[in-house]
Amino acid sequence: MELDAGSEVKKMEEAGKGKSQTLICAPLMADSVDQMLNLMQKAKESGADLVELRLDSLKSFNPRHDISTMIEHCSLPTLFTYRPTWEGGQYDGDEKSRLDALHLAMELGADYIDIELKVVHEFNSLLHGNKPAKCKIIVSSHNYHNTPSVEELSDLVARIQESGADIVKIATYALDITDVARIFKITLHSQLPIISMAMGEKGLISRILSPKFGSYLAFGTLETGRESAPGQPTIQDLLYLYNFRHIGPDTKVFGIIGKPVGHSKSPILYNKAFRSIGFNGVYIPLLVDDVANFLQTYSSSDFAGFSCTIPHKEAALANCDEVDPIAKSIGAVNCIIRKPADGKLFGCNTDYVGAISAIEDGLRGLPHNPVDGPLAGKIFVVIGAGGAGKALAYGAKEKGAKVVVANRTYERARELADIVGGQALSLAELSTFHPENGMILANTTSIGMQPKIDETPAPKEALSCYSLVFDAVYTPKITRLLREAEECGAEIVTGVEMFIGQAYEQYERFTGLPAPKELFKSIMSKY
Known part of the structure; x- marks a missing residue:
């Protein structure tokens, strides 16, 4: 399914629906009311617009007293949720008591309450047509298994709209990042205010891009480990990493395609x-x-x-x-x-420019031919035959180096070596490959990247014949390979330097503006 966000947003604006700023809601889960009050203050300080008070997380609960206390002491608007186990929550008691507590929250001054679609008719019967004007009813549906088709989602939204909801809420699970496009589509077409998201790591973009597609609010946890649903970002990340308040219908989306991708510093930069x-x-x-x-x-x-x-x-x-x-x-x-x-x-x-420039800079202080350049005539060993390996092998060849490709699978090393007119090795052969001193080693694989920081693509005893060792991995900045290379007396070049170098051109292509090189260096100096 193709997603043409721009035209959909324009249709919304032409229809006069407009778009209000998406709110940030902090879900609060605590064992006691006292802990909940403490979290309320933290939510206020973090920049949240409202709090979701998860009653099902409380170990003991006196409805009238506790709800009154929380409303009285909360300086932010309140959303009360009392989620049962059959909808992914923690409450497994009497259903009538649960609904009565939410009804009581409405009467005591809650700004929002969340009622599951499965029981909304039972809840409506408790109201007898009397609903406090202040309180908005969010009718919700949660699917922790997948994201249905657009047709099924549209039918679900229609049923929620017909239930008497003030606000629609749907949460699905993203098995693939393309599932999120269906969430965006139904969000744009909802006739009522809608809270929409796809849970899980592959659904993260549904939360970050909430303001672009018009979701009423986005949930942001106070800190990592306190998530109320899978894939929930922190409020700090929403505000300060993704510039959440500055995202709107016309915001252009850029991103890093990868697997894994959570380690990348590109969003920060x-x-x-x-x-x-x-x-x-x-x-x-x-x-x-x-x-x-x-x-x-x-x-x-x-x-x-x-x-x-x-x-x-x-x-x-x-x-x-x-x-x-x-x-x-x-x-x-x-x-x-x-x-x-x-x-x-x-x-x-842009990989080869960033990496080769960083390696050449690292070689400037070592003996070399000033006419031909620091790489000319050097044996340049590339570990890895994937995309980054190809870029390094190509760049080294262009600079006059003698390229050697080492790869776990020898056949792939041979393919790349043939392309650049070089030599191929299996990864195992690296430990005995030392035809001369002063060689250059460049790791382009993910070996040694977080969380497997104890791994290295080359044994320490093989590093003494290299004058410079480069590692494309930049999380951590100093990998085991680089640490051991430095101990063997080699110059080292980190992946951070390659990362900054290749980012200059990408930024300029993305924006049409000159790259802020000093800002890039300043940002990455902290990592």
């Missing part, structure tokens, strides 16, 4: 840069299984550009309409731009 100049864009992590399916689904001009990381750089090339000749030679794309004029995808590769 680009979003801080966007905010520094008031650029109307947001950069988000995109946990993608199938690149072709992702690009086909999010085909609107609003999804304007993507960085590509492991393992999708080669697949990205195959799915671009046009490819830069150098990227074609490398056989991998790490940057995709959607052309505004015709929507076609243009792919290029």
Whole structure:
């Protein structure tokens, strides 16, 4: 299913619906009312607009006293939820007592209450047509297994709208990032205010982009580990990492396509840069299984550009309409731009420039031929034959180095070595490969990346014959490979330096503006 967000938003505006600022709601789960009061204050300080008080988390509960206390002491609007186990909550008691407590919350001054669609008719019968004007009823449906089709979701929203709801709430589970497109679509078409999200890591973008597609509110946890649902970001990340308050219908979406992708520092880098100049864009992590399916689904001009990381750089090339000749030679794309004029995808590769420049800078202080450059004639060993490996092998060859490719699978190493006119090794052969001293080693695999920081692609005893060792991994900044290389006397170049170098060109392609190089260096100096 293709998602044309821009045209859908324009239809909304033309219909006079407009768009209010999406609120941030802090879900509060605590054992006691005293703990809940403490969390209320933290929610206020964190920048939340309202709090969801999860009554089902309380170990003991005196409805009239406790609800009155919470309303009286809360300086933010209150949403009361008393979630039963059959809808993913913790309450497993008498159903009438549960509904009576929510009815009481309405009478005592709650701003919102959440009622599950399955019991809304029973709840409505308690009201006898008398609903406090102040209180809005959110009628909700939660699906912890998958995200249904657009037709099924539309039917669900219609049933909630017909139930007497003031606000619709639907939460599904994203098995694939493309599932979220269906959530965006039904959000744009809802006749009532709607709270919508896809849970899980692959559904994170549904929460970050809530203001773009018009969700009434987004849930943000006070801290990691206190999530009330899978995939919930922190309020701090929403506000300060993703610039949540600055996202609107016209905001352009950029992001990093990868698997895994949660470790990436790209959102920090680009979003801080966007905010520094008031650029109307947001950069988000995109946990993608199938690149072709992702690009086909999010085909609107609003999804304007993507960085590509492991393992999708080669697949990205195959799915671009046009490819830069150098990227074609490398056989991998790490940057995709959607052309505004015709929507076609243009792919290029900025990896090799960032990495080779960083390595050359690291070699400046070592003996080399000043005419031919620091890489000319050097044996340059590349670990890995994927997209980044291809970029490094190509870049080293262009600089006059003798390229050697080492890979876990020898056949893949041989394929890449043949392309660049180099030599191939299996990863196991690295430990005995030392034809000369002063060689250069470049790891382009994910070996040693968090959380597996104790791993290394090359044994320490093999590192003494290298004058410089580079690692594309930048989380952690100093990997085991780099630490052991430094202990062996080699110069080291971190993945952070490559990351910054390749980001310059991507930023300029994304925005059409000069890259703020000093800002990039300042941001990344903290990591």
